[in-house]
Amino acid sequence: MTITTLDSLSAKPLLDWYDRHHRDLPWRVSPGMAARGVKPDPYRVWLSEVMLQQTTVQAVKPYFAKFLERWPEVTDLAAAENDEVMAAWAGLGYYARARNLKKCAEAVAKDHRGVFPDTETGLKSLPGIGDYTAAAVAAIAFNRQAAVMDGNVERVISRLYAIEAPLPGAKPVMKDKVTLLTPANRPGDFAQAMMDLGATICTPKRPACSLCPFRGSCQALKLCDPELFPVKTAKKEKPVRQGAAFIAVTGDGEILLRRRAESGLLGGMTEVPTTAWTARLDGETSVTAAPFAAAWQACGTVIHVFTHFELRLSIWRAAIVQKLEADDGWWEPVTNLEAQALPTVMKKAIAAAIPLAFKTSRA
Protein backbone atom coordinates (compact mmCIF):
# COMPACT_ATOMS: atom_id res chain seq x y z
CA MET A 1 0.00 0.00 0.00
CA THR A 2 1.07 3.57 -0.55
CA ILE A 3 0.63 5.94 2.33
CA THR A 4 1.85 9.49 2.08
CA THR A 5 3.43 10.21 5.40
CA LEU A 6 5.49 13.12 6.61
CA ASP A 7 8.56 10.98 6.19
CA SER A 8 8.04 11.12 2.46
CA LEU A 9 7.79 14.90 2.46
CA SER A 10 9.90 16.17 -0.43
CA ALA A 11 11.28 19.54 -1.38
CA LYS A 12 10.38 18.94 -5.03
CA PRO A 13 6.81 20.36 -5.02
CA LEU A 14 8.06 23.47 -3.27
CA LEU A 15 10.90 24.00 -5.77
CA ASP A 16 8.45 23.56 -8.65
CA TRP A 17 6.16 26.10 -7.02
CA TYR A 18 9.12 28.47 -6.57
CA ASP A 19 10.05 28.21 -10.25
CA ARG A 20 6.60 29.53 -11.13
CA HIS A 21 5.74 31.86 -8.27
CA HIS A 22 8.98 33.23 -6.81
CA ARG A 23 9.09 36.90 -5.95
CA ASP A 24 11.37 39.11 -8.04
CA LEU A 25 13.61 40.97 -5.61
CA PRO A 26 16.52 43.34 -6.31
CA TRP A 27 19.07 41.17 -4.48
CA ARG A 28 17.82 37.87 -5.87
CA VAL A 29 19.04 35.74 -8.79
CA SER A 30 15.86 34.19 -10.16
CA PRO A 31 15.79 30.48 -11.11
CA GLY A 32 15.68 31.47 -14.77
CA MET A 33 18.79 33.62 -14.50
CA ALA A 34 20.57 30.96 -12.47
CA ALA A 35 19.86 28.47 -15.27
CA ARG A 36 21.74 30.83 -17.60
CA GLY A 37 24.75 30.74 -15.33
CA VAL A 38 24.23 33.93 -13.35
CA LYS A 39 25.80 33.62 -9.90
CA PRO A 40 24.62 35.52 -6.85
CA ASP A 41 26.96 38.20 -5.46
CA PRO A 42 27.79 37.25 -1.83
CA TYR A 43 28.08 40.93 -0.89
CA ARG A 44 24.54 41.65 -2.08
CA VAL A 45 23.17 38.50 -0.49
CA TRP A 46 24.79 39.38 2.84
CA LEU A 47 23.76 43.06 2.68
CA SER A 48 20.14 42.16 1.94
CA GLU A 49 20.00 39.48 4.64
CA VAL A 50 21.27 41.84 7.33
CA MET A 51 18.82 44.54 6.26
CA LEU A 52 15.98 42.02 6.22
CA GLN A 53 16.55 40.93 9.82
CA GLN A 54 13.21 41.68 11.50
CA THR A 55 12.45 44.13 8.70
CA THR A 56 9.96 44.01 5.83
CA VAL A 57 10.93 43.64 2.17
CA GLN A 58 9.26 46.93 1.28
CA ALA A 59 11.19 48.84 3.93
CA VAL A 60 14.49 47.35 2.81
CA LYS A 61 14.25 48.02 -0.94
CA PRO A 62 15.18 51.74 -0.99
CA TYR A 63 17.95 51.24 1.59
CA PHE A 64 19.43 48.34 -0.37
CA ALA A 65 19.50 50.46 -3.54
CA LYS A 66 21.08 53.38 -1.70
CA PHE A 67 23.80 51.27 -0.09
CA LEU A 68 24.62 49.45 -3.31
CA GLU A 69 24.91 52.70 -5.24
CA ARG A 70 27.11 54.34 -2.64
CA TRP A 71 29.19 51.27 -1.73
CA PRO A 72 29.14 48.82 -4.69
CA GLU A 73 31.63 46.37 -3.13
CA VAL A 74 32.28 45.18 0.40
CA THR A 75 35.68 46.91 0.30
CA ASP A 76 33.92 50.22 -0.42
CA LEU A 77 31.74 49.77 2.65
CA ALA A 78 34.79 48.80 4.70
CA ALA A 79 36.49 52.06 3.69
CA ALA A 80 33.45 54.25 4.39
CA GLU A 81 33.09 56.64 7.32
CA ASN A 82 31.08 55.28 10.25
CA ASP A 83 28.92 58.40 10.40
CA GLU A 84 28.01 58.11 6.74
CA VAL A 85 26.93 54.51 7.18
CA MET A 86 24.86 55.34 10.27
CA ALA A 87 23.22 58.27 8.46
CA ALA A 88 22.42 56.03 5.48
CA TRP A 89 20.91 53.43 7.83
CA ALA A 90 18.84 56.01 9.76
CA GLY A 91 15.17 55.04 9.77
CA LEU A 92 15.71 51.33 9.25
CA GLY A 93 15.97 50.58 12.97
CA TYR A 94 17.97 48.14 15.09
CA TYR A 95 21.08 50.28 14.73
CA ALA A 96 23.42 47.65 16.15
CA ARG A 97 22.92 45.98 12.77
CA ALA A 98 24.55 48.97 11.06
CA ARG A 99 27.46 49.02 13.49
CA ASN A 100 28.01 45.30 12.99
CA LEU A 101 27.53 45.62 9.23
CA LYS A 102 30.46 48.03 9.14
CA LYS A 103 32.59 45.83 11.40
CA CYS A 104 31.78 42.81 9.25
CA ALA A 105 32.75 44.61 6.04
CA GLU A 106 36.03 45.65 7.64
CA ALA A 107 36.72 42.08 8.78
CA VAL A 108 36.03 40.68 5.31
CA ALA A 109 38.24 43.32 3.71
CA LYS A 110 41.08 43.01 6.19
CA ASP A 111 41.05 39.36 7.31
CA HIS A 112 39.63 37.69 4.18
CA ARG A 113 41.09 39.77 1.33
CA GLY A 114 37.66 41.15 0.50
CA VAL A 115 36.15 37.71 -0.10
CA PHE A 116 33.31 36.40 2.07
CA PRO A 117 33.87 33.01 3.76
CA ASP A 118 31.88 30.36 1.86
CA THR A 119 30.93 28.14 4.81
CA GLU A 120 28.30 28.48 7.51
CA THR A 121 30.94 28.30 10.24
CA GLY A 122 33.18 30.87 8.62
CA LEU A 123 30.29 33.26 8.08
CA LYS A 124 28.98 32.91 11.62
CA SER A 125 32.30 34.05 13.05
CA LEU A 126 31.69 37.51 11.54
CA PRO A 127 29.97 40.40 13.39
CA GLY A 128 26.19 40.59 12.94
CA ILE A 129 25.96 37.14 11.36
CA GLY A 130 24.10 34.64 13.52
CA ASP A 131 22.50 31.26 12.90
CA TYR A 132 19.98 32.48 10.37
CA THR A 133 22.17 34.80 8.31
CA ALA A 134 25.10 32.35 8.22
CA ALA A 135 22.86 29.61 6.86
CA ALA A 136 21.08 31.94 4.45
CA VAL A 137 24.28 33.33 2.89
CA ALA A 138 25.89 29.87 2.78
CA ALA A 139 22.87 28.41 1.00
CA ILE A 140 21.91 31.30 -1.28
CA ALA A 141 25.34 32.68 -2.20
CA PHE A 142 27.43 29.49 -2.04
CA ASN A 143 24.94 26.69 -2.70
CA ARG A 144 25.71 25.00 0.63
CA GLN A 145 23.21 22.53 2.06
CA ALA A 146 22.51 24.73 5.09
CA ALA A 147 19.24 24.62 7.02
CA VAL A 148 17.77 28.11 6.96
CA MET A 149 15.20 28.96 9.61
CA ASP A 150 13.58 32.34 10.08
CA GLY A 151 10.12 33.41 11.21
CA ASN A 152 8.57 32.31 7.90
CA VAL A 153 10.16 28.87 8.03
CA GLU A 154 9.11 28.46 11.66
CA ARG A 155 5.51 29.13 10.67
CA VAL A 156 5.58 26.78 7.68
CA ILE A 157 7.26 23.95 9.63
CA SER A 158 5.03 24.35 12.68
CA ARG A 159 2.01 23.89 10.43
CA LEU A 160 3.41 21.09 8.28
CA TYR A 161 4.07 19.03 11.42
CA ALA A 162 1.34 20.54 13.65
CA ILE A 163 3.93 21.28 16.33
CA GLU A 164 2.11 22.17 19.54
CA ALA A 165 5.16 23.06 21.60
CA PRO A 166 5.45 26.86 21.86
CA LEU A 167 8.20 29.07 20.43
CA PRO A 168 10.92 29.89 21.13
CA GLY A 169 11.42 26.60 23.00
CA ALA A 170 10.36 24.53 20.00
CA LYS A 171 13.04 26.04 17.78
CA PRO A 172 15.51 23.09 17.95
CA VAL A 173 12.75 20.63 17.02
CA MET A 174 11.76 22.77 14.06
CA LYS A 175 15.41 23.15 13.02
CA ASP A 176 15.71 19.36 12.88
CA LYS A 177 12.72 19.19 10.54
CA VAL A 178 14.20 21.85 8.26
CA THR A 179 17.53 20.02 8.19
CA LEU A 180 15.82 16.81 7.03
CA LEU A 181 13.81 18.70 4.43
CA THR A 182 16.65 20.77 2.93
CA PRO A 183 17.78 19.19 -0.37
CA ALA A 184 21.36 18.81 -1.58
CA ASN A 185 20.17 20.19 -4.91
CA ARG A 186 19.25 23.89 -4.95
CA PRO A 187 19.45 24.47 -1.17
CA GLY A 188 19.48 28.23 -1.71
CA ASP A 189 16.33 28.19 -3.80
CA PHE A 190 14.74 25.89 -1.24
CA ALA A 191 15.45 28.39 1.54
CA GLN A 192 14.11 31.28 -0.50
CA ALA A 193 11.10 29.21 -1.52
CA MET A 194 10.23 28.45 2.11
CA MET A 195 10.42 32.16 2.90
CA ASP A 196 8.38 33.15 -0.16
CA LEU A 197 5.81 30.53 0.78
CA GLY A 198 5.60 31.92 4.30
CA ALA A 199 5.35 35.48 3.03
CA THR A 200 2.72 34.93 0.33
CA ILE A 201 0.80 31.67 1.01
CA CYS A 202 1.46 30.35 4.50
CA THR A 203 0.76 33.75 6.07
CA PRO A 204 0.12 34.38 9.79
CA LYS A 205 -3.56 35.18 9.18
CA ARG A 206 -5.85 33.60 6.60
CA PRO A 207 -3.29 31.42 4.81
CA ALA A 208 -4.10 30.52 1.19
CA CYS A 209 -3.87 26.77 1.74
CA SER A 210 -5.62 25.89 -1.53
CA LEU A 211 -2.62 27.33 -3.40
CA CYS A 212 0.04 25.66 -1.26
CA PRO A 213 2.36 23.04 -2.76
CA PHE A 214 2.30 21.25 0.62
CA ARG A 215 -1.50 21.20 0.92
CA GLY A 216 -1.62 17.41 0.57
CA SER A 217 0.78 16.77 3.44
CA CYS A 218 0.15 19.59 5.91
CA GLN A 219 -0.77 18.14 9.32
CA ALA A 220 -2.30 21.38 10.60
CA LEU A 221 -4.57 21.58 7.57
CA LYS A 222 -5.52 17.95 7.95
CA LEU A 223 -6.09 17.96 11.71
CA CYS A 224 -7.40 21.38 12.65
CA ASP A 225 -6.57 24.94 11.59
CA PRO A 226 -3.18 26.13 10.28
CA GLU A 227 -3.83 29.58 11.73
CA LEU A 228 -3.43 28.10 15.21
CA PHE A 229 0.30 27.63 14.50
CA PRO A 230 2.93 28.45 15.50
CA VAL A 231 2.11 28.43 19.22
CA LYS A 232 4.01 31.12 21.09
CA THR A 233 4.62 31.82 24.77
CA ALA A 234 2.77 34.84 26.09
CA LYS A 235 4.70 38.09 25.97
CA LYS A 236 4.75 40.60 28.79
CA GLU A 237 3.19 44.00 28.47
CA LYS A 238 5.06 47.12 27.43
CA PRO A 239 5.98 49.63 30.15
CA VAL A 240 5.67 53.37 29.55
CA ARG A 241 8.60 55.77 29.90
CA GLN A 242 8.54 59.54 29.79
CA GLY A 243 10.91 62.38 29.09
CA ALA A 244 11.37 65.78 27.44
CA ALA A 245 13.20 66.85 24.30
CA PHE A 246 14.51 70.33 23.57
CA ILE A 247 14.72 71.86 20.11
CA ALA A 248 16.91 74.95 20.19
CA VAL A 249 17.05 76.97 16.95
CA THR A 250 19.16 80.05 16.23
CA GLY A 251 18.21 82.99 14.05
CA ASP A 252 20.58 81.56 11.45
CA GLY A 253 18.49 78.40 11.35
CA GLU A 254 20.84 76.12 13.27
CA ILE A 255 19.66 73.44 15.68
CA LEU A 256 21.50 72.00 18.67
CA LEU A 257 22.28 68.28 18.22
CA ARG A 258 24.14 65.68 20.28
CA ARG A 259 25.54 62.23 19.73
CA ARG A 260 24.18 59.33 21.75
CA ALA A 261 26.38 56.78 23.50
CA GLU A 262 27.92 54.16 21.21
CA SER A 263 26.01 51.25 22.71
CA GLY A 264 22.50 50.69 23.97
CA LEU A 265 19.29 52.23 22.73
CA LEU A 266 19.80 54.13 19.45
CA GLY A 267 23.53 53.65 20.01
CA GLY A 268 25.79 55.97 18.03
CA MET A 269 22.86 57.87 16.57
CA THR A 270 22.19 61.61 16.67
CA GLU A 271 19.61 63.26 18.95
CA VAL A 272 18.38 66.60 20.24
CA PRO A 273 19.04 67.22 23.95
CA THR A 274 16.63 65.22 26.08
CA THR A 275 16.13 64.29 29.70
CA ALA A 276 16.60 60.70 30.75
CA TRP A 277 13.69 58.50 29.72
CA THR A 278 12.41 57.37 33.05
CA ALA A 279 9.80 54.89 34.09
CA ARG A 280 8.42 57.52 36.47
CA LEU A 281 5.53 59.35 34.89
CA ASP A 282 6.02 62.31 37.24
CA GLY A 283 9.60 62.90 36.11
CA GLU A 284 11.34 65.87 34.54
CA THR A 285 9.23 66.70 31.53
CA SER A 286 9.28 70.46 31.83
CA VAL A 287 11.58 73.36 31.11
CA THR A 288 13.25 72.84 34.46
CA ALA A 289 15.25 70.07 32.78
CA ALA A 290 16.31 72.11 29.74
CA PRO A 291 20.02 72.15 28.80
CA PHE A 292 20.11 75.92 29.34
CA ALA A 293 17.76 78.77 30.15
CA ALA A 294 15.74 80.10 27.24
CA ALA A 295 12.18 81.06 26.30
CA TRP A 296 11.05 77.45 25.96
CA GLN A 297 7.63 76.92 24.44
CA ALA A 298 5.64 73.69 24.68
CA CYS A 299 5.08 71.91 21.35
CA GLY A 300 2.99 69.00 22.52
CA THR A 301 3.87 65.37 23.10
CA VAL A 302 5.36 62.77 20.77
CA ILE A 303 4.52 59.12 21.43
CA HIS A 304 6.91 56.55 20.03
CA VAL A 305 6.72 52.80 20.56
CA PHE A 306 9.97 50.89 20.80
CA THR A 307 10.29 47.12 20.95
CA HIS A 308 10.14 46.92 24.71
CA PHE A 309 8.64 50.20 25.93
CA GLU A 310 6.46 53.11 24.91
CA LEU A 311 8.00 56.59 25.08
CA ARG A 312 6.04 59.78 25.75
CA LEU A 313 8.24 62.72 24.90
CA SER A 314 7.28 66.30 25.80
CA ILE A 315 8.58 68.63 23.10
CA TRP A 316 9.96 72.09 23.85
CA ARG A 317 11.18 74.72 21.38
CA ALA A 318 13.16 77.94 21.87
CA ALA A 319 14.53 80.62 19.55
CA ILE A 320 18.14 81.21 20.54
CA VAL A 321 19.46 84.75 20.36
CA GLN A 322 22.98 84.13 21.57
CA LYS A 323 24.44 80.82 20.47
CA LEU A 324 26.23 79.14 23.36
CA GLU A 325 29.13 76.84 22.71
CA ALA A 326 27.70 73.52 23.75
CA ASP A 327 30.40 71.30 25.15
CA ASP A 328 28.70 68.04 24.28
CA GLY A 329 26.98 68.82 21.00
CA TRP A 330 27.05 70.94 17.88
CA TRP A 331 24.91 73.38 15.92
CA GLU A 332 23.65 71.99 12.62
CA PRO A 333 21.82 73.90 9.86
CA VAL A 334 18.19 72.77 9.82
CA THR A 335 18.54 72.50 6.04
CA ASN A 336 21.11 69.74 6.56
CA LEU A 337 19.09 67.48 8.86
CA GLU A 338 18.49 64.92 6.12
CA ALA A 339 22.19 64.05 6.15
CA GLN A 340 22.23 63.34 9.90
CA ALA A 341 21.97 59.96 11.61
CA LEU A 342 18.60 60.81 13.14
CA PRO A 343 16.43 57.90 14.28
CA THR A 344 12.72 58.18 13.60
CA VAL A 345 11.81 59.20 17.13
CA MET A 346 14.14 62.21 16.83
CA LYS A 347 12.71 63.19 13.45
CA LYS A 348 9.27 63.10 15.05
CA ALA A 349 10.46 65.28 17.93
CA ILE A 350 12.06 67.84 15.61
CA ALA A 351 9.04 67.83 13.28
CA ALA A 352 6.78 68.58 16.24
CA ALA A 353 8.78 71.76 16.89
CA ILE A 354 9.72 72.61 13.30
CA PRO A 355 6.94 71.29 11.03
CA LEU A 356 8.91 71.96 7.83
CA ALA A 357 12.17 70.41 9.00
CA PHE A 358 11.76 67.31 6.83
CA LYS A 359 10.40 66.99 3.32
CA THR A 360 8.45 63.87 4.23
CA SER A 361 7.11 65.18 7.50
CA ARG A 362 4.50 62.59 8.20
CA ALA A 363 5.52 62.36 11.84
Add this chain to the structure above:
DNA sequence: CACCCGTGGCC
Protein backbone atom coordinates in the same frame (compact mmCIF):
# COMPACT_ATOMS: atom_id res chain seq x y z
C1' DC B 1 17.96 31.80 28.60
C1' DA B 2 15.74 36.16 29.05
C1' DC B 3 16.30 40.47 27.82
C1' DC B 4 17.63 44.31 24.94
C1' DC B 5 17.21 46.46 20.49
C1' DG B 6 13.35 50.24 15.81
C1' DT B 7 10.16 50.89 12.64
C1' DG B 8 6.10 50.84 9.66
C1' DG B 9 2.16 48.45 7.92
C1' DC B 10 -1.59 45.55 8.55
C1' DC B 11 -6.43 44.12 9.88
Add this chain to the structure above:
DNA sequence: TGGCCAAGGGT
Protein backbone atom coordinates in the same frame (compact mmCIF):
# COMPACT_ATOMS: atom_id res chain seq x y z
C1' DT C 1 -7.24 51.28 17.37
C1' DG C 2 -3.83 48.67 19.13
C1' DG C 3 -1.66 44.39 19.11
C1' DC C 4 0.87 41.68 15.97
C1' DC C 5 4.34 40.93 12.89
C1' DA C 6 8.71 41.26 9.56
C1' DA C 7 14.61 37.03 5.92
C1' DG C 8 17.35 38.02 14.18
C1' DG C 9 21.79 39.08 16.72
C1' DG C 10 24.25 40.17 20.90
C1' DT C 11 24.81 39.61 25.63
